[in-house]
Amino acid sequence: MSDGDIRIHVNGQAVMVSAADTDMSLADYLHERLDLTGTKVGCGIGVCRACTVGTRYRPDALMEKTLACTTTVSALANQHVYTVESLAHGHRLSPLQQSFLENFAFQCGYCTPGFLMAATAMLDHLKEYRASVDQLDTIIDTWVGGNLCRCTGYVKYREAIFKVAQAQIKGGA
Structure with a gap:
């Protein structure tokens, strides 16, 4: 060095x-x-x-x-x-990546890595801090609300993130 x-x-x-x-x-x-x-x-x-x-x-x-x-x-x-x-482990996608696929959460996909990483950080914080499902819309806005999608895929991104966050909160993971 x-x-x-x-x-x-x-x-x-x-x-x-x-x-x-x-x-x-x-x-x-x-x-x-x-x-x-x-x-x-x-x-x-x-x-x-x-x-x-x-x-x-x-x-x-x-x-x-x-x-x-x-x-x-x-x-x-x-x-x-x-x-x-x-995010993926070998050929196994992370739950968030899988949710993006299952919920058709992207179109061209260019902004997808940014959404995935912002949401991954959000999910990491949710493990540490108690939150209710009722708070998820506000939490998602805080963490990914500034990410831009030129294809206007916001609704699908939010749905995919919400599903994973909701499961994490309900499962206590």
Whole structure:
């Protein structure tokens, strides 16, 4: 490790980032250096939120939403980054991904990774904090309300997220 290099963890793997790459946006680094292209860049200025990834300060901390297009790699030194590629386990989709499929929650799919990662962070927080099913609409608005879909698939996204969150609350998971 040379002076200025940093370490980040991406989808459970430690990654050494050379000093020359630390000022890259996380989205560019994921695409160009790690060949993880699931994270999309729409607007490039953090407005559309297609680039949303999950981050944790520690592996056991709650997942937070992070905009990969406006966050430099250096801002995530020693942190844990989770991309849409981290959701499935082998060929088995996560419950949220499965719900998106079953509820036809996307059309072109470009914004889907951002919705999935924002909703994954939301579900992580729901495990920690008690919430009722009656609060879910407000909670979903808080976590994914800013994500933009040019195909106007909002209703289906919300339905898919609601179903998974409702099952999690009722199951106590």
